[in-house]
Amino acid sequence: MAAVAGRVVPSYTQVGPRGPRRYLGLTAAYLGQYLRSRLEYRADFLSGVLSEVFTQAISLTFLAVLFTHVPTLAGWSRPDVYVMYAFFQLSWGLADSCAGGIWGFGERYIVRGELDRLLLRPAPPLFQLLLEGVDLESFLQVGAGLVILVWAMHAAEVHWTWWMPPLIALWTCAGAAIFIGVFLALTCAAFWVDGRTGVMPLVYNTTAYGRYPVTIYGRWLRLLFSYLLPFAFVAFYPAAALLRPTAYLAWGLGALPAAAATAAVAGLVWTRGLRRYQGTGS
Amino acid sequence: MAVFWAMARLRFLTMLAYRLNYWSGVLTYTVYIGGYYYIWRAVYAGRPSVAGMSIGGMVTYLAVAWMTRAFTYNNLDGDIEEEVRSGLVAIQLLRPYPYVVGKLWSAGGEAVFRLAFWMLPGMLVAALLFPVHLPTHPLTYAVWVASAACAFLVNAQLNTAFGLFAFSLQNARGIRWAKTRLVDLLSGVYLPLGFFPAAAQRVMSWLPFRDIAYVPAAIFTGTIPPAQAAAAVAGQLAWVGGMAVVVAVFWRRLRRVLLVQGG
Numbered sequence: 001m002a003a004v005a006g007r008v009v010p011s012y013t014q015v016g017p018r019g020p021r022r023y024l025g026l027t028a029a030y031l032g033q034y035l036r037s038r039l040e041y042r043a044d045f046l047s048g049v050l051s052e053v054f055t056q057a058i059s060l061t062f063l064a065v066l067f068t069h070v071p072t073l074a075g076w077s078r079p080d081v082y083v084m085y086a087f088f089q090l091s092w093g094l095a096d097s098c099a100g101g102i103w104g105f106g107e108r109y110i111v112r113g114e115l116d117r118l119l120l121r122p123a124p125p126l127f128q129l130l131l132e133g134v135d136l137e138s139f140l141q142v143g144a145g146l147v148i149l150v151w152a153m154h155a156a157e158v159h160w161t162w163w164m165p166p167l168i169a170l171w172t173c174a175g176a177a178i179f180i181g182v183f184l185a186l187t188c189a190a191f192w193v194d195g196r197t198g199v200m201p202l203v204y205n206t207t208a209y210g211r212y213p214v215t216i217y218g219r220w221l222r223l224l225f226s227y228l229l230p231f232a233f234v235a236f237y238p239a240a241a242l243l244r245p246t247a248y249l250a251w252g253l254g255a256l257p258a259a260a261a262t263a264a265v266a267g268l269v270w271t272r273g274l275r276r277y278q279g280t281g282s
Numbered sequence: 283m284a285v286f287w288a289m290a291r292l293r294f295l296t297m298l299a300y301r302l303n304y305w306s307g308v309l310t311y312t313v314y315i316g317g318y319y320y321i322w323r324a325v326y327a328g329r330p331s332v333a334g335m336s337i338g339g340m341v342t343y344l345a346v347a348w349m350t351r352a353f354t355y356n357n358l359d360g361d362i363e364e365e366v367r368s369g370l371v372a373i374q375l376l377r378p379y380p381y382v383v384g385k386l387w388s389a390g391g392e393a394v395f396r397l398a399f400w401m402l403p404g405m406l407v408a409a410l411l412f413p414v415h416l417p418t419h420p421l422t423y424a425v426w427v428a429s430a431a432c433a434f435l436v437n438a439q440l441n442t443a444f445g446l447f448a449f450s451l452q453n454a455r456g457i458r459w460a461k462t463r464l465v466d467l468l469s470g471v472y473l474p475l476g477f478f479p480a481a482a483q484r485v486m487s488w489l490p491f492r493d494i495a496y497v498p499a500a501i502f503t504g505t506i507p508p509a510q511a512a513a514a515v516a517g518q519l520a521w522v523g524g525m526a527v528v529v530a531v532f533w534r535r536l537r538r539v540l541l542v543q544g545g
Contacts, residue, residue: 051456058463062472066325069332069477074324137456198306205313209320216324 026123030131038136045137052140056148059085074213080243081212082152086145088211088235090168091175093141095183100133102183103200106190116279126270130180142172158242168238171252174259175234179207181262182229184270191273203229210234233258285379286387293391297399307400311352312407318344318472319412333477339503340474342415345408347471347499350430353401354437354494356389359461362445363454372542382442382533389438417502425511429498432518436493439525440465446532470496474505490521 017025038045063085067078076084101109109115109129118125118132149168153160186200210231214222225232233255241252297303319341326337335343362385365371374381408414417423444461448454466472468491475486475496486492497514500506506514 047451048456051460054460055463058460058467061467065473065477065479066321068479070325070329073321074327196302198302198309201306202309202313205310206317209317212321213324216320218320221320 023123023127026127027131031134034134034136048137049140052144056089056144060148074216076213076243077156079152079156080239082148083156083158083243084213084235084239085211086149086152087171087175087239089141089145089148090172091145091179091234092207093138093143093145094172094176095179096141097136097138098130098134099180099183100135101129102133102180102187105129105187106196110190110277113279115277119274119277125274126184126267153242156243164242168242171238171255174255175238177259178230178234178255178262181259181266182231185262185266188266188269188273191276207231210236212236213240230258230262286384289384289387290391290394293388294395297392297395303395304399307352307396308404308407311348311400311404312411315345315348315408315412318348333474335474335476335505338413338415339505341412343474343499343503343505344471345405345412345414346502347469347474347495349401349404349408350433350495350498351466351469351471352404353393353396353430354434355396356392356438356441358385358389358438358441359445359448359458361385362442363449363458366446366449366536366540367454369542371540382446382529385442386438389441390434393434393438415503417504419508422502422504422508422511425508425515426498426502429501429511429515429518432515432522433494433498435522436490436518436525437465439522439529440490440494443525443528443532446529446536449536465491465494468492469494470499474500476505490525493518493521 016022060082063078063081066073067081071077073081109118115125118128121128182203183200186203189197189199206225206229209217209221209225214225214232214236217225222232237248237251238255240248245252322337322340322344326332326340330336332340362371365374371381374384377384409416417426444458448457448461451457468486468489470492475483475492478486497506497518501511501514
């Protein structure tokens with residue numbers, strides 16, 4: 001139940017199904033509404049695909065040119081680094097396709113007071129926030145990541161086993177949870193501070209560090225990206241676990257507790273922030 | 283002329299109004315440079331030189347290339363697209379000066395802010411954090427300043443042309459994003475153009491992108507030797523003129539097809 005300014009909102013009469021079925025129904029309703037508005041602009045989708053393919057090609061070109069001069073990067077070959085890149089894209093794509101509400105949160109929900117609307121509705125506000133920000137075009141990045149992953153694993157001569165597909169799906173979700181958790185926790189600063197702090201874009205830029213073997217960084221950065229902003233668990237550790245399971249499988253599985261911890265911290269910050277929210281009076 | 287100075291000044295003051303702008307630029311570009319510094323440090327591990335470049339030369343190149351980008355970067359393409367799409371451009375057209383020239387001057391105002399608050403402090407920070415080698419000859423600095431100014435003019439006009447062209451496309455945001463990445467790659471901020479295969483380099487020597495970051499950075503690091511620096515700047519000047527022609531052509535086409543409803 002939503003808490004407004006420290007008080008609990010009086011209970012309401014629940015209609016329709018309860019439990020998980022209720023949330024599935026709500027998700028379907030939100031997505032249906034989203035698709036209806038998007039299908040008005042079908043040409044958008046094609047140019048979205050094209051610009052996505054193009055952007056990926058540019059990033060891969062950088063790596064390809066780099067590896068024409070050296071055989072390995074900190075002991076990892078070109079296909080190995082492509083696998084890391086692919087994991088990054090998978091998780092980023094999944095996170096980005098439902099983080100639209102997070103990027104403009106301070107501006108839209110706090111300054112303009114739209115959070116009032118979410119709080120008045122009989123569903124958890126965070127659930128609504130994520131669903132309102134759904135952008136399925138970003139889901140193209142997941143598709144791109146998957147194509148690159150399959151191709152890079154083939155090039156890296158990794159043999160598929162039965163446990164890989166479910167584990168890759170799990171890692172993708174864990175990575176997305178890490179991204180969403182970190183940025184949700186940061187965006188909650190809007191509950192305490194007026195105006196932009198500039199921390200979000202800064203951390204956004206550091207995410208790219210997660211695409212490369214974390215061993216290339218100095219000691220402090222390695223600790224930072226493993227424990228404080230655990231972006232290394234999004235791409236490097238899962239990829240390393242696939243490529244060199246004997247050395248890295250434990251680290252790769254560490255992505256799950258890392259994601260859980262990030263989500264827990266973000267959830268805590270979010271509830272603390274909600275308690276402070278007083279609306280704009282509009 | 284006074285009008286244009288006023289536009290540049292206004293844009294400068296707008297940038298100045300957001301206190302966040304004072305330090306966010308230096309931090310952002312330090313993060314960019316840092317990312318590439320660590321990648322290249324790993325590439326150079328145990329090698330004295332790669333493609334004829336030492337690690338010191340490479341780090342200096344990256345710092346100067348990114349800082350040149352910090353100086354020349356602007357959002358003219360997005361601004362113009364937005365104004366054309368929303369019809370705001372109709373009001374701009376009523377004003378007694380050429381629309382695109384006004385845009386260029388306001389971008390100039392932004393560039394002065396970026397120079398003073400982002401580029402110069404950023405170079406200082408980069409020189410403290412990373413092993414950057416500074417050139418010893420004063421003339422190198424003079425040529426580099428001229429080259430950076432040309433880089434700004436090429437980039438600003440490229441963005442103007444792109445904005446005038448892209449307003450009619452769907453999903454302009456995605457395409458603009460892809461375009462920014464492409465310009466970064468081809469202008470040499472990810473890696474010096476000398477690292478590309480020979481055939482690609484030949485193609486790139488005919489394109490304007492190298493003039494946006496590669497040429498000033500290469501002059502600064504001596505990758506383009508002082509004897510050839512003047513010719514490189516002349517090449518940039520040629521593209522300043524070339525892009526002006528492109529902008530003029532796109533502008534005429536836009537005025538022919540533009541139809542603003544109401545307003």
